[in-house]
Amino acid sequence: MQLKNIFKFNGGVHPDENKIASTRLPIAKLAIPKKLVLPLRQHVGHVAKVKVKPGDQVFKGQIIAEADGNISAAIHAPTSGRILKISEEILPHPSGLPDFCITLEADFKDTWIEKKPIPWKKIEKTQLIETLSQSGIVGLGGAVFPTHMKLKTNQKQTIHTLVINAAECEPFITCDDMLMRERADEIIRGSLIAQTILGAEKCVIGIEDNKIEAYEALKKAAQKTTVEITVVPTLYPSGDAKRLIYLLMGIEVPKEKRSVDLGIQVFNVATVAAIYRYLEFGEPSISRIVTITGAVKTPQNYEVLFGTPLSELIKAAGGSSNKQKKFIMGGPMMGFDLPSIDVPVTKAMNCVIESSPELFPTPKPVMPCIRCARCADACPVNLQPQELYWFSKSSQLEKAREYNLFDCIECGCCTYVCPSNIPLVQFYRYAKSEIIAQDKSKEAANTARERNEFRLARLEREKKERAERHAQKALGAQDKQAEDDKKSTIAAAMERVKQNQQENIKN
Amino acid sequence: MENRSPYIVNAPSVSFIMFKVLLALIPGIALYVYVFGVGVIINILLASLTVLLTESVILAIRKLPIRPFILDGSGLVTAWLLALSIPSIAPWWIIVLGTLLCIIFGKHLYGGLGYNLFNPAMVGYAILLISFPSIMTHWQTPSALMASPMDWLDQIKIIFKNNLLTKETIDAMSSATPLDYIKTQLTLHQTLSSIQQDKIFGLIGGHGLELINLGYLAGGLYLLKEKIISWHLPVAFLSTLFITALMFNVLSPETFASPLFHVMSGGSILCAFFIITDPVSAPTTPKGKIYFGAGIALLVFIIRIFGGYPEGIAFAVLLFNICAPLIDSLTQPRVFGHK
Numbered sequence: 127m128q129l130k131n132i133f134k135f136n137g138g139v140h141p142d143e144n145k146i147a148s149t150r151l152p153i154a155k156l157a158i159p160k161k162l163v164l165p166l167r168q169h170v171g172h173v174a175k176v177k178v179k180p181g182d183q184v185f186k187g188q189i190i191a192e193a194d195g196n197i198s199a200a201i202h203a204p205t206s207g208r209i210l211k212i213s214e215e216i217l218p219h220p221s222g223l224p225d226f227c228i229t230l231e232a233d234f235k236d237t238w239i240e241k242k243p244i245p246w247k248k249i250e251k252t253q254l255i256e257t258l259s260q261s262g263i264v265g266l267g268g269a270v271f272p273t274h275m276k277l278k279t280n281q282k283q284t285i286h287t288l289v290i291n292a293a294e295c296e297p298f299i300t301c302d303d304m305l306m307r308e309r310a311d312e313i314i315r316g317s318l319i320a321q322t323i324l325g326a327e328k329c330v331i332g333i334e335d336n337k338i339e340a341y342e343a344l345k346k347a348a349q350k351t352t353v354e355i356t357v358v359p360t361l362y363p364s365g366d367a368k369r370l371i372y373l374l375m376g377i378e379v380p381k382e383k384r385s386v387d388l389g390i391q392v393f394n395v396a397t398v399a400a401i402y403r404y405l406e407f408g409e410p411s412i413s414r415i416v417t418i419t420g421a422v423k424t425p426q427n428y429e430v431l432f433g434t435p436l437s438e439l440i441k442a443a444g445g446s447s448n449k450q451k452k453f454i455m456g457g458p459m460m461g462f463d464l465p466s467i468d469v470p471v472t473k474a475m476n477c478v479i480e481s482s483p484e485l486f487p488t489p490k491p492v493m494p495c496i497r498c499a500r501c502a503d504a505c506p507v508n509l510q511p512q513e514l515y516w517f518s519k520s521s522q523l524e525k526a527r528e529y530n531l532f533d534c535i536e537c538g539c540c541t542y543v544c545p546s547n548i549p550l551v552q553f554y555r556y557a558k559s560e561i562i563a564q565d566k567s568k569e570a571a572n573t574a575r576e577r578n579e580f581r582l583a584r585l586e587r588e589k590k591e592r593a594e595r596h597a598q599k600a601l602g603a604q605d606k607q608a609e610d611d612k613k614s615t616i617a618a619a620m621e622r623v624k625q626n627q628q629e630n631i632k633n
Numbered sequence: 634m635e636n637r638s639p640y641i642v643n644a645p646s647v648s649f650i651m652f653k654v655l656l657a658l659i660p661g662i663a664l665y666v667y668v669f670g671v672g673v674i675i676n677i678l679l680a681s682l683t684v685l686l687t688e689s690v691i692l693a694i695r696k697l698p699i700r701p702f703i704l705d706g707s708g709l710v711t712a713w714l715l716a717l718s719i720p721s722i723a724p725w726w727i728i729v730l731g732t733l734l735c736i737i738f739g740k741h742l743y744g745g746l747g748y749n750l751f752n753p754a755m756v757g758y759a760i761l762l763i764s765f766p767s768i769m770t771h772w773q774t775p776s777a778l779m780a781s782p783m784d785w786l787d788q789i790k791i792i793f794k795n796n797l798l799t800k801e802t803i804d805a806m807s808s809a810t811p812l813d814y815i816k817t818q819l820t821l822h823q824t825l826s827s828i829q830q831d832k833i834f835g836l837i838g839g840h841g842l843e844l845i846n847l848g849y850l851a852g853g854l855y856l857l858k859e860k861i862i863s864w865h866l867p868v869a870f871l872s873t874l875f876i877t878a879l880m881f882n883v884l885s886p887e888t889f890a891s892p893l894f895h896v897m898s899g900g901s902i903l904c905a906f907f908i909i910t911d912p913v914s915a916p917t918t919p920k921g922k923i924y925f926g927a928g929i930a931l932l933v934f935i936i937r938i939f940g941g942y943p944e945g946i947a948f949a950v951l952l953f954n955i956c957a958p959l960i961d962s963l964t965q966p967r968v969f970g971h972k
Binding site for chain 1: 636650698863917970972
């Protein structure tokens with residue numbers, strides 16, 4: 127394992143890894159639960175369209191909600207059973223708000239729908255993408271962006287390099303690590319498939335140097351293939367896509383551009399493994415590897431069916447060992463408190479950590495910023511967090527935007543190193559949402575103003591038109607009057623002439 | 634629900650940082666005592682006591698929690714730096730008054746820790762220097778150079794019961810600093826080589842003073858090693874001072890002292906590692922720190938050579954404190970992915 131040609135980004139931090147505990151045991155399969163709750167929104171984009179109704183019998187792998195448009199993903203039944211209801215349930219999301227979910231009652235027969243492997247080498251690419259849009263596969267690294275969209279390329283956007291993200295830089299999380307150790311072959315095959323679909327010349331796997339076993343497994347699996355494996359130093363947040371691209375290739379993805387604009391596509395290891403399983407075996411996305419760790423009795427990785435209540439996973443890991451019973455989804459740097467242990471496991475759930483005061487002590491009292499700039503030294507985006515903090519705190523939102531607030535990736539490095547215990551990232555989240563809200567209301571105000579101006583103009587125009595019409599009418603009436611006058615004069619004259627004639631005859 | 638991440642932190646506290654700074658001052662203070670006796674310790678104690686009392690009262694008035702803001706240690710750093718900047722035989726009320734000025738006008742009137750525009754110690758020092766020029770320029774003669782060395786009782790006497798001593802005694806105890814001496818002697822048309830024959834000069838700087846500066850240097854290097862301060866400020870300051878002094882020295886060695894003399898005299902070392910490194914009143918960008926350090930060094934040299942005062946650190950620092958926000962805004966580093 128050696129580090130070579132690595133391009134170092136600014137800052138980064140090195141928190142205690144806490145990864146060993148959950149890698150002692152192999153990945154276990156979590157039993158099928160009685161009920162599965164499947165949220166319709168487990169991905170970025172449009173909510174999936176429900177294709178079943180309560181009472182319906184479904185097979186394992188059957189589509190129960192289909193992708194709505196391009197940026198959406200299908201939801202499949204993770205096991206066979208009966209649809210119980212479609213209702214609002216609490217989701218594993220920082221908002222803690224409920225959203226629509228399909229509840230499935232398992233029949234424990236686990237009968238597959240007919241699996242259809244896809245001869246991906248033979249079928250045309252657009253058709254292949256279309257097929258993949260039925261797979262339900264989304265980015266399993268946590269971004270949950272529909273995968274088929276990322277495999278689409280066009281003449282303007284050719285991909286030359288496929289980067290496979292195996293960095294897994296967040297402390298505690300080991301689901302990718304264990305997947306690589308146990309299913310390296312699937313990952314390499316999936317990578318090659320993705321590379322072929324994208325038409326990329328190169329495929330590079332970036333892995334942190336703390337995952338020696340995973341690295342060895344990948345290396346073995348990648349023998350006699352063109353897949354390159356590059357080791358990057360263990361430094362949070364090297365798993366951030368833009369940081370990883372820089373580490374591997376020395377390319378900075380410019381502001382407001384995506385890596386695809388530069389011909390680079392990035393997939394997580396679990397995502398490419400899912401692509402492989404879908405194409406090779408016709409198995410859609412119905413489960414994932416989840417790390418359960420922290421204060422639980424037996425930290426381990428489990429393959430969990432989507433929709434499984436989190437409480438089942440906690441029970442499997444030996445249950446909660448403290449009274450506090452607080453769980454974090456994701457890692458300790460970017461994760462969030464789960465609203466309840468009854469939330470379902472979703473496509474985005476890579477890790478669940480049971481919190482304890484020993485692991486995550488309550489924050490110390492906040493002191494004033496002393497501008498020591500340790501945050502700036504730690505910022506992987508090279509921002510000046512101390513200035514952003516000042517602007518956010520004093521609600522100088524324009525200034526914050528000017529100092530590139532929206533380049534902040536909320537990785538938490540600044541908070542991690544702050545001697546004054548300032549929750550910097552929370553200030554940035556606040557400022558960002560304020561700015562977005564302001565922009566929205568500004569836009570709404572603009573639209574309202576435009577509409578009002580249009581209305582006033584219309585009223586003005588109508589008034590004018592009406593006036594014109596009145597004038598016309600008045601003019602018309604006058605003409606008629608004149609004509610009548612004329613007519614009566616003529617008639618009178620005629621009458622006189624007639625009278626005269628008659629008088630003449632009489633005479 | 635609020636997103637609270639990150640859940641983990643690993644940072645030295647503000648108190649930890651400030652107490653490291655105090656720790657780094659110890660070698661310099663020890664050598665100070667070795668060269669001049671206990672006077673400086675009395676000043677440090679007086680300053681510390683004043684700071685603790687004043688800050689407690691102000692924090693109470695401002696309805697702020699007293700404990701965390703006393704324990705943050707920033708007040709003590711200010712107090713110690715002021716105590717090390719004034720003559721060690723100045724009467725007791727000088728350091729008490731100076732500390733009050735630092736804490737009230739330099740710190741809390743701006744909003745306390747983190748909000749001071751100026752370096753608090755230099756605010757107090759500058760007011761003292763302007764208000765009491767005679768006291769503030771009467772420095773103690775190093776014990777080794779005195780005909781009859783002062784014992785510690787004499788030193789306490791001179792600080793607390795100044796009026797008990799005759800002017801002659803005081804004059805015998807005090808002398809001009811090397812920087813001051815060069816300045817006055819040059820106006821008397823002496824050459825530098827003959828001026829530096831005086832017994833107050835040591836190997837490179839002032840007799841004894843150079844030793845104290847070495848102590849500060851050791852402390853400064855310790856702060857660098859512990860990553861309490863960044864290299865930008867001391868390196869920019871010292872190298873600019875050195876290069877500027879070198880240019881003048883090469884031009885006319887008989888009127889301009891050597892670059893090493895400038896670096897090892899007056900408050901140069903203390904300034905480079907302990908004064909301009911106050912993070913609150915200095916720029917935060919790497920480039921900004923370099924401009925800041927270099928600018929102060931230039932101004933210090935100009936004041937030393939052409940100004941009315943033998944030493945110009947306080948004024949140079951205060952002037953550049955004003956520029957810090959501007960320097961910051963002009964030296965924003967390139968953000969990842971930006972041109």
